[in-house]
Amino acid sequence: PAPVILDCDPGHDDAFAIVLAAFNPELLSLLAITTVSGNQSLEKTTLNALRILHACGFRENIIPVAKGASAPLMLPELADSRSDSSQHDVGIYPVEVHGETGMDGADFPLVAIPKVDERKAWHLMADIVSLYSAECPVTIVATGPLTNVALFVTLYPELRSRIRIVLMGGTFERGNIHPTAEFNILHDPEAAHIVFHSGVYLTMIPLDLTHQVLVTEDILRKIQSLDSQFAKNMAGLVEFFRDSYQKIFGFPSPPLHDPCAVAYVLDPSRFETQFIRVEVETGKGLCAGQTVGDFYGRFFVGKPKNVNVALKMDIGWFWNSMLQSLKKANEQ
Numbered sequence: 001p002a003p004v005i006l007d008c009d010p011g012h013d014d015a016f017a018i019v020l021a022a023f024n025p026e027l028l029s030l031l032a033i034t035t036v037s038g039n040q041s042l043e044k045t046t047l048n049a050l051r052i053l054h055a056c057g058f059r060e061n062i063i064p065v066a067k068g069a070s071a072p073l074m075l076p077e078l079a080d081s082r083s084d085s086s087q088h089d090v091g092i093y094p095v096e097v098h099g100e101t102g103m104d105g106a107d108f109p110l111v112a113i114p115k116v117d118e119r120k121a122w123h124l125m126a127d128i129v130s131l132y133s134a135e136c137p138v139t140i141v142a143t144g145p146l147t148n149v150a151l152f153v154t155l156y157p158e159l160r161s162r163i164r165i166v167l168m169g170g171t172f173e174r175g176n177i178h179p180t181a182e183f184n185i186l187h188d189p190e191a192a193h194i195v196f197h198s199g200v201y202l203t204m205i206p207l208d209l210t211h212q213v214l215v216t217e218d219i220l221r222k223i224q225s226l227d228s229q230f231a232k233n234m235a236g237l238v239e240f241f242r243d244s245y246q247k248i249f250g251f252p253s254p255p256l257h258d259p260c261a262v263a264y265v266l267d268p269s270r271f272e273t274q275f276i277r278v279e280v281e282t283g284k285g286l287c288a289g290q291t292v293g294d295f296y297g298r299f300f301v302g303k304p305k306n307v308n309v310a311l312k313m314d315i316g317w318f319w320n321s322m323l324q325s326l327k328k329a330n331e332q
């Protein structure tokens with residue numbers, strides 16, 4: 001199985017990413033979860049990660065959870081100038097989409113709080129990656145802003161050859177936090193810039209793909225039919241996310257972004273990708289946080305291709321894997 005560290009900010013869809021990553025042990029070995037501020041504060045995203053793990057049966061610290069960055073690399077000044085979300089303390093928490101807890105709609109019990117690893121996310125990443133080699137690299141699946149990953153590749157450049165990165169983020173169509181920007185990138189564009197220039201082999205799962213992966217009412221019913229407290233909570237997440245997406249974006253059903261990045265590790269052959277040059281706009285203004293891709297290979301002359309962009313996925317296969325994983329989690 002592929003060794004994986006999941007760096008996330010749960011987060012409704014991050015919660016499903018955790019389940020997909022934790023319940024496919026024959027294809028993916030989940031070595032650790034690291035958390036970052038994004039959908040909510042670091043404290044809340046960390047608590048949410050622990051709650052999800054606990055809810056699907058990981059009562060001990062079998063999978064270490066470590067906290068990372070509590071703010072983007074260059075915030076608060078820059079982010080405030082890029083958005084009008086000045087009501088938030090640090091960063092630009094999308095409360096409208098994910099609620100005050102970051103996972104509104106569910107009420108996961110937390111009987112005993114498992115301990116958080118004492119290491120910072122990037123140090124834990126380094127300790128784990130050191131045990132692997134360039135021949136058997138660790139995949140960092142990033143489903144939140146790229147702050148932790150940027151710090152890791154900056155502090156431990158010698159370990160870059162031992163990792164691959166699969167990230168959910170960016171868009172080449174319309175944005176979801178700015179007209180041309182996707183949330184994970186705009187939350188910390190400098191971090192994204194560092195990661196995109198790191199030389200690490202990157203696979204990007206942009207909104208162009210994830211907006212095709214909608215949790216339809218039929219899928220929601222399948223989750224509900226698992227008929228347990230866990231299923232009720234997972235369905236509650238979908239319902240809250242659905243209502244947000246209907247209200248804000250006019251989507252009939254919510255897209256399930258983050259598990260698509262985990263799915264890429266499970267079976268890359270289910271995806272259609274294009275290897276191109278992608279740059280991140282780190283300036284302010286209309287296009288702040290935009291991911292700019294040279295799909296024709298004509299415009300960024302002299303700059304090597306750096307990102308494997310996923311544009312399509314076998315969606316039937318994805319839902320089959322996701323629902324199987326939820327079923328297994330439900331049986332714990």
Ligand code: BDR
Pocket residue numbers: 011012013014039094097143144168176182183184257258
């Ligand atoms: C991304 O932003 C967050 O709202 C989701 O968890 C996902 O990672 C989608 O733009």
Ligand code: CA
Pocket residue numbers: 008009010011013014039143144258
């Ligand atoms: Ca996320």
